[in-house]
Amino acid sequence: MIRAVVFDLDDTLISEKKYIKSGYQYISKILSDRYDKDAHELYKLLFKLFNVSSQNVFNRILDKMEISYTKNDIMEMVEEYRGHLPDIEFFDDVLPCLKELKKKNIKIGVITDGYANAQRQKLKAIKATDYFDEIIVTDELGREYWKPHPKAFEMMKEKLNVEFNEMIYVGDNPEKDFYISSIYPIKTIRVYREGVYSNKSYLDNIRENHSIHRLSELILEEQIRY
Template identity: 45%
Template sequence: MIKGIIFDLDDTLISEKEYIKSGFKVVCNVISEQHNLNFDKVYQKIFELFDEDSDYVFNRLLDCFNIEYEKEYILELLKIYRGHSPDISLYSDAEEILNYLAGKNYKLGIITDGYKITQNKKLESLDIDNCFDCIIITDELGKDYWKPHKKPYGLCRENLGVDYSFLIYVGDNIKKDFITANKLGMHTVQIVREDGVYKDLDSIEESYKADHVISDLNELKDIYNL
């Protein structure tokens, strides 16, 4: 019998690409104002560069517009990106399943990786704290405790007061979301989003795979008779 569900955040409850778009918009606005450039051209260019390669995208963007810069300027842009208040929303099926579960007696949690300032800003924008009994931002424990470390899973289980065997863990990243949850005896579900950053990842070993693969969070209702 299922007593609790723990969700990943990025590309599970929200679109990571939607967050990236929001952050790029803020950064491009800063660059265009500081260097007297057309915002639309800068914003279009950053996505062209990002689609080619996500590494050093701010450096490459500045190079494209012949802007001289020091390392400190890149760090400033990164700080703006990570610390901005994002224009994001829940996936429609995430909103539906959370509204559905709100009428039940299930314990709900979130375990999310990512810089703590960034993840906190996302949660503030979403205003969903009251939907969950426990929210673990792994970076607040320390970088060594990001998934797949077992500590965040253990803390969440302890806060929810539910044994692992009665918990579902739902995430998207097959490289890190499920291997620990599987070892701990949790039920595991991979959600594959069309716009997901990790949707095309392949698992190396069976132990990394989830028990079920879905494309809509509402499928949880039928799989586990929620």
């Protein structure tokens, strides 16, 4: 019997690409004010650079603008990006799913990787504490406890007062979201989104127990009972 469903955040509950767009719009405004450039053109350039490579985008845009900078300048931009309150929302299938799970008296939680300040701002933007019983940001435990480390799952088990075999973990990233099932008897479900992480390889070829394309499939009676 399933008593708890725990979700990943990025590209499971919210769009990581929308978050990136929000951050780039924020940074574009800062650069526009600082260097008297057109914010919309800067935003387009940032995204063009990102689509070529997600690495060192802020360095590369300053290079394109022929502006000299220091490592501290880049770190300040990174902190501005991570610290901004993003313009994001849940995918449209999330709230109906959470509502149905609550109706079934199933506890719900979030385990998310990523830099703590950025993840907390995302969670604040979607008012996550209004919907979830427990939320664990793994970066607050230490970088070494990001998934696939089991510590957050062990903590979630205690916080929700359930057994591992009463938990489902729903995620999207093959590289780290499903490996937990090789450590503990947690059922895993992959939700297929057009996300940033969908092309990753499975860690040690540990695959999800089930896959879905919309969270509405999760609330079917047979999914909750297996």
